[in-house]
Amino acid sequence: MTTRKVRVRFAPSPTGPLHIGGVRTALFNYLFAKKHGGDFILRIEDTDSTRFVEGAEEYINESMEWLGMTIDEGVKQGGDFGPYKQSERREIYKKYADQLVETGWAYYAFDTSEELDALRAEAEAEKKTFAYDMHSRNGLKNSLTLSKDEVKQRMEAGEPWVIRFKMPENTEVQTNDMVRGSVTFNTNTLDDKVLYKSADKLPTYHLANIVDDHLMEISHVIRGEEWLPSVPLHIMLYRALNWEETMPQFAHLPLILKPTGKGKLSKRDGDKGGFPVFPLNWQLEDGSIAAGYRESGYFPEAVVNLLALLGWNPGTEQELFSMDELIELFSIERVNKSGARFDPDKAKWFNQQHLVRKDNAELAVLFQKELKERGHETGNGFVQDVVAMVKERVNFISELWEQSAFFFEAPTAYDPKVVKKRWKGDVPAFMAELTTELDKVESWKADDIKAAISAQIEAKELGFGLVMNAFRLALVGGGFGPDLMTIAQMIGKEETIKRVKAAVENI
DSSP: OOOOOOEEEEOOOSSSSOOHHHHHHHHHHHHHHHHTTOEEEEOBOOOOGGGOOTTHHHHHHHHHHHTTOOOSBBTTTBOTTOOOBGGGOHHHHHHHHHHHHHTTSEEEEOOOHHHHHHHHHHHHHTTOOOOOSTTTGGGSSBTTTSOHHHHHHHHHTTOOOEEEEOOOSSOEEEEEETTTEEEEEEGGGOOOOEEEETTTTEEOHHHHHHHHHHHTTOOEEEEEGGGGGGHHHHHHHHHHTTOGGGOOEEEEEOOEEOSSSSSBOOHHHHHHHTOOOBSSOEEOTTSOEEOBTTTTTOOHHHHHHHHHTSSBOOSSSOOOOOHHHHHHHOOGGGBOSSOEEOOHHHHHHHHHHHHHHSOHHHHHHHHHHHHHHTTOOOOHHHHHHHHHHHGGGOSSGGGHHHHHGGGTSOOSSOOHHHHHHHSOTTHHHHHHHHHHHHHHOSSOOHHHHHHHHHHHHHHHTOOHHHHHHHHHHHHHSSSOOSOHHHHHHHHOHHHHHHHHHHHHHHO
């Protein structure tokens, strides 16, 4: 028996920006495909034309590109199993919808939405729930209750109709979910879902995704747990179309939960907590921008890393991974059944860790953009040295300036708390005299600078800590920053003396 090639698909609807829950689904599909030498397919499920949003499809492709998930087949990439957009496949679906009617697995229904709404309201008044199912279908307007002639007349008259799946009674439907294990459903709890609508000549998600998965030879369907209730219908459709032998294996991923409280992570949680829930910026209808991870300063590899560990664990203590390491280690069996809580602080931590791991030369190039905007034309070597000293203190490239501005320009203000604590007693007078001693230092190296200052401190019998903190205040404007003598060495002798003099005059 030949082993079937692994082919997985990520199949979003172009109805708006891609939520990170969707990105995590795409990532798990991608990791699984690459781990098994398979194909990762991007299919656009746009059968619901009323919800289509301009620019959403491009956004999905750009998000995948930014995150480093290479698409093997798709609308943009092409492939042997296209078209990869459902609205371009409409003729394909009608054939299978008709086949289901002909074989008795489906039927035409003519009930209007107003009639069905009235039945729902009636049931609600009696504290019941109306469902179009095996219990109610024989009393409704469909090809099971109408004569063949009447069905034909209604269709010829242009009356709208839908095709519904005829769910069999009291049938056990079982599947071995790769995440959840054995799951069993009874068809008595299921309704007769709409598969096809004459109004727009398009199938619903249920029929379209089964037909596409079969024709595209999809081997594994890895999707969010919200699709678990649809599994029995999907299995019954494979059965009805005689495709059960090549039916893909299912894996239903856990939800990404809010940082606190119940329920899944939403845009509202991001707005409230000040963190993104989309991969890239997205302009909303009112013109405002919903923040994306890219524009918020996250590295793509940090986003991939944090999403991989939302619902999956490697079975070790390791937390930092490259995409290649994730591919090597990933297994569906290690995906959790329970939801994964999103932690915004942990997301920042991942970015900080990936920033620290980056080469200083790469970080310097990124930091140079901001330096140029601020009017600083500085050599790359110097910027690399600065980055090396401060990168462990920041989460994002955008925070480098705050931690290193003093390397590029003298302070124009001094932290009042540090002034009050450190700039007192004999310190101002000592600092005024110190400029003369600093001027005598011939080899302007950190150790020599420290030796000169230490000798003066000893001679004047002052506290080492008090003086050094005052010296730091003069050079950087506050009580923060990396090694002080290295700062002095890097900004140079002339600039160091100038800053000490300015502090004596201005504080």
